[in-house]
Amino acid sequence: MATEVLPGLYQLKVPIPNNPLGWVLPYLVPGDDGYTLVDCGWNTPEAFAALEEELKEVKVTFDDIKRLLVTHVHPDHYGLAGRIKEICNAEVIIHQRERDFIRSRYRNPEQLLERMAGWLVENGVPKSEMTELQQASMPARAWVTPVEPDRVLWGGETLDFGRYVFEVYWTPGHSPGHLCFYERKQRFILTGDHVLPSITPNVSLHPQQMGNPLGDYLASLRRLETLDVERVLPAHEYEFKDLRGRVNEIVEHHDTRLNEMLAIVGDGGTTAYDVASGIVWTTGTYETFSFWMRRAAISETLAHLEYAVQEGRLVRSMRDGVVRYELSDGG
Numbered sequence: 318m319a320t321e322v323l324p325g326l327y328q329l330k331v332p333i334p335n336n337p338l339g340w341v342l343p344y345l346v347p348g349d350d351g352y353t354l355v356d357c358g359w360n361t362p363e364a365f366a367a368l369e370e371e372l373k374e375v376k377v378t379f380d381d382i383k384r385l386l387v388t389h390v391h392p393d394h395y396g397l398a399g400r401i402k403e404i405c406n407a408e409v410i411i412h413q414r415e416r417d418f419i420r421s422r423y424r425n426p427e428q429l430l431e432r433m434a435g436w437l438v439e440n441g442v443p444k445s446e447m448t449e450l451q452q453a454s455m456p457a458r459a460w461v462t463p464v465e466p467d468r469v470l471w472g473g474e475t476l477d478f479g480r481y482v483f484e485v486y487w488t489p490g491h492s493p494g495h496l497c498f499y500e501r502k503q504r505f506i507l508t509g510d511h512v513l514p515s516i517t518p519n520v521s522l523h524p525q526q527m528g529n530p531l532g533d534y535l536a537s538l539r540r541l542e543t544l545d546v547e548r549v550l551p552a553h554e555y556e557f558k559d560l561r562g563r564v565n566e567i568v569e570h571h572d573t574r575l576n577e578m579l580a581i582v583g584d585g586g587t588t589a590y591d592v593a594s595g596i597v598w599t600t601g602t603y604e605t606f607s608f609w610m611r612r613a614a615i616s617e618t619l620a621h622l623e624y625a626v627q628e629g630r631l632v633r634s635m636r637d638g639v640v641r642y643e644l645s646d647g648g
């Protein structure tokens with residue numbers, strides 16, 4: 318059901334079948350020349366039907382949609398982009414860094430699969446789990462109709478729709494080109510997956526997301542903290558108010574998680590695989606997870622371990638083709 322959260326601005330609710338997240342919340346933003354849709358949902362018949370139905374409910378047709386603004390290219394936010402483009406030729410707008418993933422993930426993934434296999438071995442994954450972990454995100458390709466953006470953003474732009482004006486915030490971490498949209502006058506922010514009210518988004522180090530993604534994520538959280546915000550409109554779960562409070566909770570969550578991981582390293586665990594399989598995650602333990610969740614657990618672990626290396630708390634070395642972590646003298 319569509320909900321009018323601000324004058325003329327609707328929060329839609331598009332189901333994600335067979336997924337614990339339940340739904341994605343696209344936003345329909347009115348403007349002088351028509352509507353802007355922020356995020357769109359998986360490419361499944363159920364999701365498309367729900368989107369169509371909700372648009373009908375608020376008397377908006379696909380032809381009224383002039384642009385599709387994508388917070389990041391994960392299937393639940395970008396999946397229907399190609400289909401919507403085909404129907405109404407909306408202008409598709411994505412961050413530059415996300416554009417680069419469209420081809421390698423959704424169109425020609427062969428090279429990525431090869432890199433993934435090498436990367437899993439390096440991080441201690443045993444042979445028995447290799448193939449399943451390597452292929453874990455391939456089913457997601459069916460949920461995406463890829464399309465190239467008509468326009469890319471870098472962060473720092475202002476998108477003036479008339480009634481609402483969005484300031485574009487580049488918030489890397491959950492995905493390297495993740496975007497949030499801030500409405501200064503009306504004091505609300507669309508946070509995508511960056512800040513959610515009760516769950517924390519996956520922050521991963523993997524072959525397409527190297528460097529220090531957890532460091533990036535924490536820095537992008539802190540950038541939002543100082544904004545004057547009354548209402549937070551996320552892409553999952555539900556609307557909430559206290560952005561600053563939630564940012565602090567998330568920072569604390571990662572701090573606790575990092576300490577748990579360092580304790581496992583202190584007990585002799587050396588690879589990302591050792592650590593990931595020793596943690597009690599919010600959603601269960603490693604052996605109870607699907608292969609997709611297992612890989613997410615390993616890459617989330619690596620984001621924490623690399624962060625600790627950058628902070629000088631761990632030392633990383635490569636032995637026998639495997640990346641190993643040890644507590645540093647000061648750690």
Ligand SMILES: [Zn+2]
Pocket residue numbers: 389391491492510
């Ligand atoms: Zn996401």
Ligand SMILES: [Zn+2]
Pocket residue numbers: 341391393394510552553
């Ligand atoms: Zn999402």
